[in-house]
Amino acid sequence: MRVTGTGHASMRIDTPAGSILCDPWVNPAYFASWFPFPDNSQLDWAALGDVDYLYVSHLHRDHFDAAHLKRYVSKRATVLLPAFPTSEMEDELRELGFTQFLKAPNEEVVDLGGGLKVMIQALTSPTDGPIGDSSLWVEHDGVRLLNQNDARPTDLSVFTELGHVHAHMLQFSGAIWYPMVYELPNAAKTAFGKQKRDRQFDRTWRYIDDLKADHVFPIAGPPCFLDDTLWQFNDIHGDEGNIFPDQSVFLDEYAKVGGTNGVVLLPGSVAEVTADGCQTTHPVPVAEFFANKVAHLEEMRERKQPIIAAEKASWRHPEVDVLGEMQRRIEPLLNESIYLAKGVGGPVRFDLVDVDDAGTETVESIVVDFPGKQVRPYADEKVRYRFRTERALIEHLLHIGEVDWVNSLFLSCRFSAARIGQYNEFVYAFFKCLSQERLQYAEGWYDEHERAVDAEDITLGDWVVQRRCPHLKADLSRFGIVADDQLTCQLHGWRFDLASGRCLTSVGHKIRAERADEQTPAPVVETTTT
Ligand code: FES
Numbered sequence: 033m034r035v036t037g038t039g040h041a042s043m044r045i046d047t048p049a050g051s052i053l054c055d056p057w058v059n060p061a062y063f064a065s066w067f068p069f070p071d072n073s074q075l076d077w078a079a080l081g082d083v084d085y086l087y088v089s090h091l092h093r094d095h096f097d098a099a100h101l102k103r104y105v106s107k108r109a110t111v112l113l114p115a116f117p118t119s120e121m122e123d124e125l126r127e128l129g130f131t132q133f134l135k136a137p138n139e140e141v142v143d144l145g146g147g148l149k150v151m152i153q154a155l156t157s158p159t160d161g162p163i164g165d166s167s168l169w170v171e172h173d174g175v176r177l178l179n180q181n182d183a184r185p186t187d188l189s190v191f192t193e194l195g196h197v198h199a200h201m202l203q204f205s206g207a208i209w210y211p212m213v214y215e216l217p218n219a220a221k222t223a224f225g226k227q228k229r230d231r232q233f234d235r236t237w238r239y240i241d242d243l244k245a246d247h248v249f250p251i252a253g254p255p256c257f258l259d260d261t262l263w264q265f266n267d268i269h270g271d272e273g274n275i276f277p278d279q280s281v282f283l284d285e286y287a288k289v290g291g292t293n294g295v296v297l298l299p300g301s302v303a304e305v306t307a308d309g310c311q312t313t314h315p316v317p318v319a320e321f322f323a324n325k326v327a328h329l330e331e332m333r334e335r336k337q338p339i340i341a342a343e344k345a346s347w348r349h350p351e352v353d354v355l356g357e358m359q360r361r362i363e364p365l366l367n368e369s370i371y372l373a374k375g376v377g378g379p380v381r382f383d384l385v386d387v388d389d390a391g392t393e394t395v396e397s398i399v400v401d402f403p404g405k406q407v408r409p410y411a412d413e414k415v416r417y418r419f420r421t422e423r424a425l426i427e428h429l430l431h432i433g434e435v436d437w438v439n440s441l442f443l444s445c446r447f448s449a450a451r452i453g454q455y456n457e458f459v460y461a462f463f464k465c466l467s468q469e470r471l472q473y474a475e476g477w478y479d480e481h482e483r484a485v486d487a488e489d490i491t492l493g494d495w496v497v498q499r500r501c502p503h504l505k506a507d508l509s510r511f512g513i514v515a516d517d518q519l520t521c522q523l524h525g526w527r528f529d530l531a532s533g534r535c536l537t538s539v540g541h542k543i544r545a546e547r548a549d550e551q552t553p554a555p556v557v558e559t560t561t562t
Pocket of ligand 1: 523524526
């Protein structure tokens with residue numbers, strides 16, 4: 033099996049029975065904030081896009097590049113489609129001209145003929161990608177590969193059951209706006225960033241250890257930031273709180289925990305994976321490339337400026353009545369929302385600013401009032417979250433009818449934020465569900481999970497706790513670590529105070545826990561047989 037690195041989470045898999053292009057991403061994403069790193073725009077995309085199958089893991093714009101898919105990927109390709117709850121991905125791909133779809137039943141092996149088999153695992157909680165994320169397993173001639181990319185399944189047993197995996201591709205770097213955009217003192221930001229960076233690596237080691245593949249390929253990050261206002265997010269400034277470590281840092285960190293089977297793919301690298309080994313060739317030596325990272329980024333920054341300038345010029349729509357449009361689009365959704373609105377539990381404020389040569393000025397302050405089910409001008413009140421961003425960005429989102437402000441505004445990092453209290457996942461879940469279809473799905477999902485009784489307990493250290501994490505049901509016998517009477521679930525790093533059951537990371541999500549030596553003995557139940 034041949035794997036060609038095509039940048040970020042993208043790769044082309046070639047076998048004698050067919051080729052699969054995964055997640056091709058070249059154009060900047062999220063308001064021209066993210067660019068693929070290393071640059072992959074000079075690959076021969078016409079040849080790479082001439083494939084039998086296309087797999088797009090999810091709709092995040094650094095995986096789903098509509099302009100690139102339209103121009104470069106053969107419309108004769110059959111799309112391997114994850115079993116997502118909404119039809120958005122299929123609809124968008126049809127719009128781009130794709131007509132052949134293979135809807136892969138969730139977690140079922142599909143035989144594509146000639147010995148080529150695939151299986152897709154779709155994750156479907158409202159916090160997985162933009163309503164869905166997925167992983168692709170591929171087998172040919174006894175060689176198996178798992179392209180896990182950004183997906184965070186609770187465990188990998190569904191793949192390990194299918195036999196030993198030879199190549200494991202997974203995310204290791206950050207892909208979020210936390211903590212950089214928060215209005216915090218620099219020392220606190222660095223401390224939170226460092227924690228986050230450590231957690232990302234811990235989670236990666238956990239998955240690697242679960243699968244025990246012969247070769248581990250760090251993929252799906254980091255992006256690079258080429259706009260001057262975001263340049264500081266590149267991990268080139270010696271900031272230990274930077275959440276975007278690159279592939280060479282991965283190799284160093286992996287070596288510290290004993291990892292010796294890491295394989296970095298640059299755009300254009302080719303790995304021949306067999307049951308006995310992996311031979312890789314690179315367009316330039318990997319160590320040399322990363323030694324020259326700053327020069328590479330500076331050259332890219334220079335070359336991509338016209339693209340950034342053209343994108344920026346398209347954002348302003350001063351004719352948009354921002355308050356009126358937000359009321360028209362968001363109030364009906366607030367009225368339909370039960371779980372998300374209750375979960376947010378307070379007003380969320382948007383300060384909209386104009387930026388010009390004279391400086392930055394707040395021109396409008398709007399509140400999305402979740403308890404009051406209203407969008408209205410800010411009334412000098414306490415708010416749960418405050419976001420501060422350019423008015424032009426919101427104008428643009430309203431102009432194009434964007435239903436997912438996470439997959440556009442928030443991932444752009446072109447905002448700052450402050451909040452009272454803990455992280456609140458419902459805020460972001462709501463702003464990624466600005467359509468009736470998405471909102472109804474998310475509401476239904478929370479409804480089902482609120483009702484689900486998770487009765488099984490396990491013992492961790494001195495504590496008996498519920499087996500499944502209150503966040504997204506990770507098996508705490510694998511992901512839970514107890515220290516100082518606190519439990520950390522390593523899947524997303526959420527922490528719980530075991531004495532009170534309180535979640536220390538996010539509101540709600542209480543855990544059931546009791547000291548093992550204080551456990552009430554189970555009542556004796558008499559049974560009779562008939
Ligand atoms: S499942 Fe997310 S922190 Fe446990």
